[in-house]
Amino acid sequence: MRALYDRITALVFALGLLAAVAGSAHAGPYEDALAGFTTDSFTDTFEAIDGVVASGSPMAAQLLEALQDSRLQFSAAEKKVFIKTRDGALLDAATGEPAVGAPPADLANVRLNNRLRGALNAAIGALTLMAPDPGRRLSAAQSVFRSRDSSALPAVEKALEAETNARVKKALTEARAAIIVMSDDASPDNKIAAIAVIRDRSDQESLALMSGLPANAPPEVRAAATDAIAKIQSNLAIWRTVQNFWYGLSLGSVLLLAAIGLAITFGVMGVINMAHGEMVMLGAYTTFVVQDLIRTSFPGLFDYSLAFALPLAFIVAGAVGILIERTVIRYLYGRPLETLLATWGISLVLMQAVRAVFGPTNKEVGNPSWMSGAFDLGGILITYNRMWIIIFTGIVFVALLAMLRYTRLGLEMRAVTQNRQMAAAVGIRTARIDALTFGLGSGIAGIAGVALSQIDNVSPNLGQGYIIDSFMVVVFGGVGNLWGTLVGALTLGIANKFLEPFAGAVLAKIAILVFIILFIQKRPRGMFALKGRAIEA
Amino acid sequence: MLTSRHPLIHLLDRGAVLFLVLLGAFAIAIPVLNLLVPSGSTFHVSTYLVSLFGKYVCYGLLALSIDLIWGYVGILSLGHGAFFALGGYAMGMYLMRQIGTRGVYADPILPDFMVFLNWKELPFFWYFFDHFAYAALMVLLVPGLLAFVFGWFAFRSRVTGVYLSIITQALTYALLLAFFRNDFGFGGNNGLTDFKDILGFNVQSEATRNSLFFISCVMLAICFLICRAIVTSKFGKVLVAIRDAESRTRFLGYRVEAYKLFVFTLSACMAGIAGALYVPQVGIINPGEFAPANSIEAVIWVAVGGRGTLTGAVLGAFVVNYAKTYFTSGFLAEYWLFMLGALFIGTTLFMPRGIIGTYNHWRANRAERKDAERDGAPPLASPRAAE
Numbered sequence: 001m002r003a004l005y006d007r008i009t010a011l012v013f014a015l016g017l018l019a020a021v022a023g024s025a026h027a028g029p030y031e032d033a034l035a036g037f038t039t040d041s042f043t044d045t046f047e048a049i050d051g052v053v054a055s056g057s058p059m060a061a062q063l064l065e066a067l068q069d070s071r072l073q074f075s076a077a078e079k080k081v082f083i084k085t086r087d088g089a090l091l092d093a094a095t096g097e098p099a100v101g102a103p104p105a106d107l108a109n110v111r112l113n114n115r116l117r118g119a120l121n122a123a124i125g126a127l128t129l130m131a132p133d134p135g136r137r138l139s140a141a142q143s144v145f146r147s148r149d150s151s152a153l154p155a156v157e158k159a160l161e162a163e164t165n166a167r168v169k170k171a172l173t174e175a176r177a178a179i180i181v182m183s184d185d186a187s188p189d190n191k192i193a194a195i196a197v198i199r200d201r202s203d204q205e206s207l208a209l210m211s212g213l214p215a216n217a218p219p220e221v222r223a224a225a226t227d228a229i230a231k232i233q234s235n236l237a238i239w240r241t242v243q244n245f246w247y248g249l250s251l252g253s254v255l256l257l258a259a260i261g262l263a264i265t266f267g268v269m270g271v272i273n274m275a276h277g278e279m280v281m282l283g284a285y286t287t288f289v290v291q292d293l294i295r296t297s298f299p300g301l302f303d304y305s306l307a308f309a310l311p312l313a314f315i316v317a318g319a320v321g322i323l324i325e326r327t328v329i330r331y332l333y334g335r336p337l338e339t340l341l342a343t344w345g346i347s348l349v350l351m352q353a354v355r356a357v358f359g360p361t362n363k364e365v366g367n368p369s370w371m372s373g374a375f376d377l378g379g380i381l382i383t384y385n386r387m388w389i390i391i392f393t394g395i396v397f398v399a400l401l402a403m404l405r406y407t408r409l410g411l412e413m414r415a416v417t418q419n420r421q422m423a424a425a426v427g428i429r430t431a432r433i434d435a436l437t438f439g440l441g442s443g444i445a446g447i448a449g450v451a452l453s454q455i456d457n458v459s460p461n462l463g464q465g466y467i468i469d470s471f472m473v474v475v476f477g478g479v480g481n482l483w484g485t486l487v488g489a490l491t492l493g494i495a496n497k498f499l500e501p502f503a504g505a506v507l508a509k510i511a512i513l514v515f516i517i518l519f520i521q522k523r524p525r526g527m528f529a530l531k532g533r534a535i536e537a
Numbered sequence: 538m539l540t541s542r543h544p545l546i547h548l549l550d551r552g553a554v555l556f557l558v559l560l561g562a563f564a565i566a567i568p569v570l571n572l573l574v575p576s577g578s579t580f581h582v583s584t585y586l587v588s589l590f591g592k593y594v595c596y597g598l599l600a601l602s603i604d605l606i607w608g609y610v611g612i613l614s615l616g617h618g619a620f621f622a623l624g625g626y627a628m629g630m631y632l633m634r635q636i637g638t639r640g641v642y643a644d645p646i647l648p649d650f651m652v653f654l655n656w657k658e659l660p661f662f663w664y665f666f667d668h669f670a671y672a673a674l675m676v677l678l679v680p681g682l683l684a685f686v687f688g689w690f691a692f693r694s695r696v697t698g699v700y701l702s703i704i705t706q707a708l709t710y711a712l713l714l715a716f717f718r719n720d721f722g723f724g725g726n727n728g729l730t731d732f733k734d735i736l737g738f739n740v741q742s743e744a745t746r747n748s749l750f751f752i753s754c755v756m757l758a759i760c761f762l763i764c765r766a767i768v769t770s771k772f773g774k775v776l777v778a779i780r781d782a783e784s785r786t787r788f789l790g791y792r793v794e795a796y797k798l799f800v801f802t803l804s805a806c807m808a809g810i811a812g813a814l815y816v817p818q819v820g821i822i823n824p825g826e827f828a829p830a831n832s833i834e835a836v837i838w839v840a841v842g843g844r845g846t847l848t849g850a851v852l853g854a855f856v857v858n859y860a861k862t863y864f865t866s867g868f869l870a871e872y873w874l875f876m877l878g879a880l881f882i883g884t885t886l887f888m889p890r891g892i893i894g895t896y897n898h899w900r901a902n903r904a905e906r907k908d909a910e911r912d913g914a915p916p917l918a919s920p921r922a923a924e
Contacts, residue, residue: 271699272702338840345880347878348875356871468710475703510711518690520704521694522694
């Protein structure tokens with residue numbers, strides 16, 4: 001029976017190619033199969049699906065997809081089948097041309113049940129296994145792997161012979177292995193070899209496949225499967241670690257972006273800017289305004305909106321920062337605790353002002369196309385926006401480092417950080433450095449806001465959510481050294497994500513806070529404290 | 538000049554006496570106006586106002602506790618709301634246990650929220666809270682112990698200035714997150730509420746509310762006297778020395794950590810008392826009290842009134858909270874945060890001494906000028922108050 005079926009399938013493929021060459025103008029197996037859809041019987045539909053696949057008609061893929069999306073309609077009276085396109089037009093399934101005349105009155109969807117859906121998935125899989133596009137072949141192979149439909153085996157084997165693309169070939173091998181493991185008539189040796197293939201795949205799906213092994217399998221196969229499960233599980237554990245690490249890196253880079261400006265101002269001026277979070281918020285709202293303008297006036301530029309928003313956010317937040325420094329903070333030098341209170345007041349005013357202008361609700365900031373979506377890397381899913389934020393953070397960090405190292409302003413800033421009086425004595429205008437530092441720190445907070453607008457809700461409270469974490473980074477990492485901020489942010493981010501699976505998000509955060517409170521007992525000035533003989537009065 | 542006088546005169550200078558007299562008059566007048574004056578009269582004070590004033594008095598006590606450490610030792614705690622809330626929770630637990638079978642689920646032992654969460658028995662930390670004496674002890678002990686442990690770590694490793702402020706803020710933030718959790722055993726998001734009795738008296742009744750108000754005033758007076766006693770003693774002089782020149786004080790042989798730790802713990806206990814008195818008058822305690830913003834707001838009361846004056850802290854708490862009640866209830870509600878923000882900025886920029894501090898400063902200057910005129914010498918520059 002099976003051998004016969006195989007032969008028929010092989011024949012059918014050959015015929016299909018022929019038919020494709022000859023065109024579908026004259027009645028053939030495809031048109032015959034179509035009739036099966038018009039009887040509204042599950043058995044006939046089942047056979048019709050097989051028939052359509054066997055026909056090899058170029059219409060087959062389109063037809064089966066339509067069937068899958070319940071867009072395949074039939075008229076029992078006229079014995080005709082129609083494909084409804086996604087935009088609602090009606091095509092004659094036999095020719096692929098738009099249907100002529102008024103649609104038949106008794107038009108109805110071809111109905112499916114679960115058995116048919118399984119067969120349909122396999123049929124589409126088999127049909128696309130030979131598609132010219134490697135991407136389609138790959139997804140077809142994967143869908144066969146999931147369905148484990150033994151009827152697809154001949155098609156898979158045939159495709160495997162012809163396949164040249166290494167990735168698709170691997171997927172096809174796995175699909176074949178999945179079918180063999182689940183089939184009843186494969187030999188134990190074949191099954192064990194197949195298990196080895198699936199074991200090397202090592203993901204959640206192969207684990208499910210192994211766990212679903214029939215209970216009547218021979219003992220040596222079961223043993224191999226048990227081994228494979230253990231191997232897959234340990235593999236998955238490694239991927240989970242990698243994933244936690246990635247999430248931690250992502251959280252850490254966000255923290256770094258939010259904290260780095262704070263660290264600079266704290267390092268140079270010794271003041272804590274409680275309004276720092278609001279600078280982040282201003283940056284996020286700048287992004288919103290820019291996107292709003294682009295949406296209404298230049299929709300084509302939407303993908304570049306962030307490129308416009310970045311410098312603008314830097315300027316807006318930086319200007320507000322300099323304004324705050326010139327009007328409030330410079331009168332409070334030498335009184336850090338009062339600076340803290342005054343900047344808290346500023347943060348209240350800024351939040352309320354934004355609330356008054358933009359309203360208290362979340363504003364929608366869109367992802368440009370190159371920042372949305374995700375891709376698989378090994379066993380983990382990587383979203384583009386997180387990846388770009390990590391890269392962006394890296395760029396900002398390196399740029400700042402270079403600025404501090406190679407520019408005159410950077411040199412003067414370092415001098416003031418190390419010894420304010422001495423810097424003033426050699427002719428550095430410390431007041432100007434203070435204002436510029438504050439502007440720089442605020443500007444960086446602004447561009448952090450552009451990045452955060454891509455992953456967080458843009459609301460007046462945006463900054464409040466980051467401010468305590470940013471403080472923790474600065475306190476933990478120490479001031480006067482950007483590396484301290486980097487190590488502090490990444491450590492806290494990664495530690496948080498590794499604690500979360502055990503303790504839950506809230507307890508992880510509490511544990512981190514307690515840890516920092518204890519940590520600064522040991523190193524009251526953070527990990528990378530400036531060395532010196534200065535003593536506070 | 539003052540040292541030759543009796544220590545009691547030193548303790549009760551003119552400002553302190555005036556404060557106590559005003560507080561006493563307030564403590565007696567409000568209940569009298571509420572209970573004895575008929576409700577139709579213009580002089581009648583509604584029961585709502587009694588509780589509102591009671592709330593202000595509790596805030597005043599919180600401000601006093603902050604002034605003791607900020608004004609005299611230079612420790613700016615941005616987490617004092619945590620001690621206030623812990624004291625409040627201790628009292629709230631007592632009040633919850635008093636509800637007994639009158640709760641929605643009528644469980645004789647378990648508070649409603651535990652029945653709701655399907656808990657079968659009382660967690661150990663809720664034991665004995667049905668005894669008022671135990672709860673009262675906890676009101677002092679829990680904030681005190683936390684402050685002691687926290688302060689012991691922080692002061693021993695010489696965490697000072699903004700670093701200390703930031704980690705106190707982290708402390709209250711961590712507690713905020715913890716108390717929001719349902720499985721933490723303190724009612725989660727909703728906190729503790731729906732109280733019925735305190736010591737057998739109905740919490741809602743007029744008499745109880747007036748008594749609570751009066752007791753709050755008495756506690757404020759007692760704590761004020763304790764603070765006065767500390768800051769006018771030799772011990773208080775050392776505290777001020779620590780505020781103005783910590784290292785120098787240490788080099789002179791004083792154990793700075795021990796001084797700081799004692800005052801910090803005492804201050805936390807006072808904040809705990811304030812919280813405990815606050816809860817029965819407001820009728821609810823929830824994790825929102827731990828919010829860092831609350832703690833910072835309490836600091837601004839002290840700054841407005843004048844830090845390092847004690848009386849100023851209480852005055853500031855009254856003035857700011859009255860303004861808050863006034864503005865947030867009317868059409869100006871949207872502008873309240875602008876005003877609060879402006880208050881933070883304006884006070885630190887233009888009136889760093891606060892109301893009482895500025896007044897004292899002005900009087901001292903005037904006296905000096907008068908002295909100088911009498912002696913015929915040009916006025917001396919007044920010594921700048923240490924920041």
